[in-house]
Amino acid sequence: MALNQRKAAVVGCGFVGSASAFALMESGLFSEMVLIDVNREKAEGEALDISHGLPFAKPMQIYAGDYRDAEDAAVVVVTAGAGQKPGETRLDLVNKNIAIFKSIIPEIVKFNREGILLVVANPVDILTYVAAKLSGFPKNRVFGSGTVLDTARLKYLLGEHLGIDSRSVHAFIIGEHGDSEIAAWSSANVSGIPLNAFCEMRGHFDHDKAMKEIAESVKNSAYEIIEKKGATYYGIAMSVRRICEAIIRDEKSILPISSIQNGDFGIDDVALSMPAIVGRDGVEGAVPIRLSEDEKAALQASAKTLKKVLDTAF
Incomplete structure (x- = not known):
């Protein structure tokens, strides 16, 4: 399927994912955005909450969905993962979040092989490498928010x-x-x-x-x-x-x-x-x-x- 350059998918609707979805809505860059989360109700709630501000922004379709809904997204933003707790370094998160990526990345790739994977979850450098290897995408299309x-x-x-x-x-x-x-x-x-x-x-x-x-x-x-x-x-x-x-x-x-x-x-x-x-x-x-x-x-x-x-x- 051809990519829709005006469509984004956000995987993970925790603090970072929902704040990113809000920032992307305000940017006017996209006319369609799908929110994907293991907790479907959380994704639905975030999509509804952001949608209610659309009369003050640019027209856009925002909805909760599954990985199939990301198949034509130009950019897939991956924020899913365990968050950093007080006293914990980003590298302490490694094993938990690699395990989460092993379930997420193959699901994205099943439906979308042409988009850009933007990794935001921490530790971002480790997970960018993991996402590149698990996806098999060319190096230029998998990168992290980094520094x-x-x-x-x-x-x-x-x-x-x-x-x-x-x-x-x-x-x-x-x-x-x-x-x-x-x-x-x-x-x-x-x-x-x-x-x-x-x-x-x-x-x-x-x-x-x-x-x-x-x-x-x-x-x-x-x-x-x-x-x-x-x-x-x-x-x-x-x-x-x-x-x-x-x-x-x-x-x-x-x-x-x-x-x-x-x-x-x-x-x-x-x-x-x-x-x-x-x-x-x-x-x-x-x-x-x-x-x-x-x-x-x-x-x-x-x-x-x-x-x-x-x-x-x-």
């Missing part, structure tokens, strides 16, 4: 630190979406001005201390939010919307999504986040950013951490 949200957190905090619009900050978090992630300070800039030079313009001179504090804040953001309110979902929902915009509008945007690496920086056969060109065909190419020797070493260590988990769990 798109971490990067947004970094830009937000740098914007606050410097008293400027966070959209003028150009910087990436790379590697694992988790404890071994790396802030790629070497390539960070503010509208083309090297970060340290811009910091000094704004009266900040203790670069090492500020970089360390901001990187730690980014890394611990999710833990802090989970501690305070039990789950994180608005930030990731807006990240899902942003990635879907790049796909559906064929924007060729550069986003730090998680995809299986092909040898860059000596990293192969593991999914992690690096900046990539994202468009209608999914991942259209890697963007080789400048990294210091320390950053390269940290990226390779991040890959090793993920590989070790994959070797024992999958």
Whole structure:
């Protein structure tokens, strides 16, 4: 069946799935969206609740369905999985969520072999790799939300630190979406001005201390939010919307999504986040950013951490 470029499927209607569905409805990108959940009533309730706001938005059909209803979806957003509990790392979720993916991915693939699989469930890098292997899809059509949200957190905090619009900050978090992630300070800039030079313009001179504090804040953001309110979902929902915009509008945007690496920086056969060109065909190419020797070493260590988990769990 031909894909409907105006249709999305969201698999999993927990906090992240329902917030993502809401963000996608507000985006106006899609004219049809199916919500799929093991608890059919939950999916029906979310679809109804979001539908009731349609008089204030763009026309759209939103409904609960099953995997067959996803057969012509251009993008299948997979948020299903156990959530991260207070005190739990993303990697602690591995075995539970790999088991869930072993039941979900074959069901999606049974009906839809042409769409893009966007993995959002955690640990996103491990599950992106698992989804790619279980689906048999080409690498460009299976990728994870990766460090798109971490990067947004970094830009937000740098914007606050410097008293400027966070959209003028150009910087990436790379590697694992988790404890071994790396802030790629070497390539960070503010509208083309090297970060340290811009910091000094704004009266900040203790670069090492500020970089360390901001990187730690980014890394611990999710833990802090989970501690305070039990789950994180608005930030990731807006990240899902942003990635879907790049796909559906064929924007060729550069986003730090998680995809299986092909040898860059000596990293192969593991999914992690690096900046990539994202468009209608999914991942259209890697963007080789400048990294210091320390950053390269940290990226390779991040890959090793993920590989070790994959070797024992999958």
